[in-house]
Amino acid sequence: MIEQYEYEDQRYVEDVNDTYEGDDLGITMQSASCRFKVWTPKAAEVQLLLYPPSADGSPEEYSDRSGQLKPNEIPMNKQAQGIWHVEMSGDWCGYRYMIQTTFGDGRREIAVDPYARAVTMNGEMGVIVRLEHTDPEGWKEDVRPGLESPVDAVLYELHVRDFSIHPSSEMKYRGKYLAFTETGLLDSEGNSIGIDHLTELGITHVHLLPVFDFATVDEAQVDASNSDRSNYNWGYDPLHYNVPEGSYATRADEPETRIREFKSMVLALHQKGIGVIMDVVYNHTFDTARSSFEKLYPGYYYRQWEDGTYSNGSGTGNEVATERHMVRKFIMDSVRYWAEEYHVDGFRFDLMGLIDTATMKSLAADLHEKVSPSILIYGEPWGALESPLGDDMTLKGDQRESGFAVFNDNFRGAIKGDSDGAGTGFATGAEGAEENVWVGVRGAITDFTSAPTETINYVTAHDNLNLWDKVAYTQGLKGTLGFISYDEDGSVKGCDNVQQAVQQASPYKQVELGHVLENEMVRRCLLANGIVLTSQGIPFLAAGDELLRTKFGDANSHESGDVVNAIRWEYKKQFKPVFDYYRGLIRLRRAHSVFRLRTRGEIEQNIRLLEQDKGVLAYELLGTASGDSWKRVIVAYNAAKESRTLSIPSAQWHVVVEQGRAGTDIIRTVVGGELSIPAISMTVMYCS
Template identity: 40%
Template sequence: MSVQKEYHGTIDYGDLTVTDGISVFDPAFDERFVYDGDDLGAVYSPERTRFRLWAPTASEAKVVLYDTWDGTAVNELPMQRDVKGTWTLTVEEDCRGLFYTYRVKVGQSWNEAVDPYAKAVGVNGEKAAILDLRSTDPQGWEQDVKPSLASPVEAVIYELHLRDLSIHPHSGIRQKSKFLGLTEEGTRGPEGIPTGLDHIAGLGVTHVQLLPVFDYSRESVDESRLDEPHYNWGYDPQNYNVPEGSYATDPYDPAKRITELKQLVQTLHARGLRVIMDVVYNHVYDGYLIHFTKLVPGYYLRYKADGTLSDGAFCGNECASERPMMSKYIVESILHWVREYHIDGFRFDLLGLIDIETMNEIRRRLDEIDPSILMIGEGWMMETVLPKERRANQENAGKLPGIGMFNDGMRDAVKGDIFIFDRKGFISAGEGFEDGVKRGVAGGIDYDGAELKQFAVEPIQSVNFVECHDNHTLWDKIELSTPDASDDERRAMHRLASAIVLTSQGIPFLHAGQEFMRTKGGVENSYKSPIETNWLDWERCAAHQDDVSYLRSLIALRQAHPAFRLRTADEIRAHLRFEAAPPHAVAYTLRDHAGGDPDRHLYVLYNATPGALSLELPALGPWEVRFGGEHVLALQAGASESAAAAAPAAAGGPPAGGARLEVRGVGVVVLAVPR
């Protein structure tokens, strides 16, 4: 590693004479050395390969060439210093099939590192690979067409870990734990049920969100030892612009992982599904060993005043996204995934650690390509040295148009506090959660001032969920918080939670297996638990086919009624009205053909009490059951709206029109006044 020495009260790296006395921590460093070209990394052609490296603090730089991923160097070629702290080299021959690294002299030390801009790598990402990216395109790639998406609120997201999908012994999927496992069609599991892609497509979801599939550290999964037990979610970024090799049929072939991920995207598009990548630009796997630090020590990560690494991510470090060259890197990385892999959306891990300016620049650049590309993330309020007003979190959602954030307030209101395991929520008859549910129903917007206000300015900013890869599954949380309930009672609570997600304004988000009451055996944080804890249990899926059908019907209900997918806050305020309901129940109407809905009015009831319940219905016309008829004991449909207006109720009497609804059991009921 490079020499470290004190500089203006902080730690500086290297020899300041190289930068004319300007420290990497000095604002003047960016003014002097920001490079705005688009040719960083290796640019291949059969005639030559051009290399450009950004390393302003280096006094010397070299390209090191290798014949194999694990061999010794066959050549070491000096680079020439060029503009804005960059170094260049052109090799006038066909370098296809070679591997390379950079060596830089920083201070008195020589550091060797993978090119951060590498688009292909060898096993475990320890050397960059030189290849023609066009040779990795599957047949028909140029004709790949993504499904249409008119608005983010039209999305129904299904979060999936690739290994979870296929690794179960009865998944019926041949290429287990691989990109291609998700491309297999016609797979069948226990009792002949559809599995894999057929199962997902059959639910009616619109987007598959993949847990990290970029190249992550061998400390998470060693690509050279895949025959041994292994599992990890992959939140340990190493090479941001390359697919993870453990999901390829041959991690030793740099082209395989690229082609096979493209085949996955191509196949899902053909089945009417878009693809979201889970991306982790808030931290790296190791702040000291990552290529960023080896090439330009001190620049790419955040430091506290005492010189130690800022660690709001609780992973040892944070990426300094606010610094121009780090911001440029993140933006260009996102654009690479869109252009090269046709990715349709991005879920930003720990979004609250990334700066607002970078996120807005990504949104601007994506809008130039395709405004329908989704951007969502974890807008948690994280502690970091980045000033509060610059953090891309829920408090600053108003500064982040077009970027969605997970609605944890709704999640905790529905199922109970995720960190207090035995705490009940609305679905389990917990006290005082009705307003929390209402806030989620309204899409997190300022619906009624301080009473029903969350972080969102528009509904596309609220990602509604009750379960994801983090924390307990919904089923496990319900079990922990309802020790005296029966499984049938828990299934009713579980169904109600999913119904709330799919009938609320905003973007609904489902965790793979939520449709069949997925359990991880009570494990809260399964990021490196055995595969038996994490796999999608297709035997459980077979046993819960009625629950799968129920969730499928909820998605169909949402898709049939635009009223559940209002695109603006003004539309929600104009058409959504909360109705009278007793404790442990929430009722609302969506009125006047909301969003162009085929029905004139909708009435939705979330009931968390198992006993009988009687409610007065608004006198809007004759009501009919649209969903949840199994809970309806009686429906006095009421008079027409005009008749109700002509015969107002007596003081203290029933509502004009006399409409009443009697229900029993925990669940959701949807009524409608037709045209």
């Protein structure tokens, strides 16, 4: 049987007789045997290369290249559907292995098993492990935090190393998975930091930047003092999709350690009631020619143009052909593996536009049916460059009624303006942005969603300018605050290195301690994320926004090292009123279902516009329909530099958010038909 995939410029033909439906690719461990299966239908011969466990943990000890010891070559047997397999009796735990393929033209390749679940340092070899030996104490009793609806989530995007690497964290496991297990940490003024800070803040899920094994960080050269730009990365350079990154483990040279410590991190977060989202990058790989995909089946895993050249819709050198049967299967197997073996609670898809819509719909249905309906799935509904995928790209609108959500860049731009420049939005001083904000406030149901469960509402993420720096750009303060500028060759303008540039910068030069909430930049930041946290949909915060985190104007800090990226925990005591405001807004959202309506119909029936003009947007929510104890709620945003007065329905209104104070406690009561909203702020009030 032949299946055909039509692209705009090409037709790819796949023989489904060479596709496999089983769920046992890779290694299957039995009590007294070990079975290997690999899919490589075009190979003429396949051998399993088996290396004994290394005495000192070094993969090089038994490397073919070192000449110290040749591997044991075990022929694999060909089955139907492109499968090669071999089963061996005995206990092979700790042994390293590779797959050697020989093709009809005599070409020979040696590859790491793409289904490998453990690897040596820097991913040079696969390793045989018994996964049950990697479970930390209490793992079998681990419970996934409950989530009735995606809109009940409050997402917090975070890089594992950034979380703990700064000296101000004073953590034992700086830069490691285990930093999330450290509790009871306080700063000099008694403020919680680390995982207790996350609990206090009230977020429901930590969204971790890629934590699968990635390529460009040397796991042998990472320690707590290493801030070299050349050995830091966000992880968007996939190497092995089914193995945790080793640089975040205490021992990257012990294959089981990274697995056990990743699970320990998940367990610690779950015990705090916090779910774990994995940022996954199935749209491209770090390398093409040297990838296991290409070595095992040349030309199959990557999209090509009509002339046979590989397409590059990712902007990073290649794009994975997700629409092909075995590629789709690999992705679905991989996410389900993470959800089941590691108890991961959701997945964020990088450049989801390059993943075909059928794959996204299939994996969402599979995870929700076979793992948990609470699994969160969302991604970027765009690509980077032109792709032959064409109409099958997963773009805004393609997620409708399909069980996953997309980032709402329309709302993002309406609130803050462009991502890397001085362009303004509603919260940063633009005129005429009220209508677009109003569309976003209602969960984009008149834009591209069928329900608010399908929109990720945010203003900034790890890439582009973070919120504090973006607001500074819009206010013309880039030079005044001494932000970093780079030359075309990547060198820092006016400084010898990045560290010197950071030392010379004054990102909070205009913030008067003791009067933090009176600062205009601070108020614009609070307004921007205040809109996110009170709108219908799924709110998403970038780590450190609640601490006025700066990256010193670095808009693409993926290789800028700890000196730019590390979260500086001393900012909590410095900007405690800002943290308290975020915590109050999150508490408000989680306590009152009127901010978390589930359906388009509920939004249409229970949200009413009150004012939309000249930097002011105000609306009323009816709480009774969602079972809220507050019968009516008014939310008002004022982005103008002066206070504004608007007419409101006559009632006794209890103000719970106003001028830097936020929560569920009553600040004051308003009786009558008018409300004065302070400049650059938001007000929330209710009547019962």
